[in-house]
Amino acid sequence: MEFLAQCNARKAKESNPACKLEVKRRTDDHPPQIMVTFVNGVEEVFDATSTPAQTIRTMILEKGRYLETEQMFLEAGEKWPVIIPEEEIHQHAPGTKPRKAEEKKT
Numbered sequence: 001m002e003f004l005a006q007c008n009a010r011k012a013k014e015s016n017p018a019c020k021l022e023v024k025r026r027t028d029d030h031p032p033q034i035m036v037t038f039v040n041g042v043e044e045v046f047d048a049t050s051t052p053a054q055t056i057r058t059m060i061l062e063k064g065r066y067l068e069t070e071q072m073f074l075e076a077g078e079k080w081p082v083i084i085p086e087e088e089i090h091q092h093a094p095g096t097k098p099r100k101a102e103e104k105k106t
Contacts, residue, residue: 003034003053036060040067 006012007021026032032048034056044063046056073080 003048003056006053006057038063038067 004023034046034048035043037043070080073082
């Protein structure tokens with residue numbers, strides 16, 4: 001019920017108006033579960049008795065960000081997933097200084 005309340009909150013509806021919520025009442029002894037269908041058609045089922053609502057919410061948001069990133073790359077004509085060569089992962093990245101610090105020196 002807590003998860004259902006979070007999904008029905010005004011802020012949640014405003015942030016994702018395309019989200020649809022469907023409640024199915026069970027009459028058998030099967031434990032309650034939450035099934036989420038993402039925009040790419042993938043379905044995930046969560047055990048509602050042992051998984052806290054906040055954990056389910058966090059997992060859904062993370063998956064949503066992943067799907068948005070994937071879509072962004074694909075729309076730009078880039079391959080997905082992005083493969084970063086091992087040697088680039090271990091390269092030293094130069095530090096950056098805020099612009100104002102640079103201006104104060106001159």
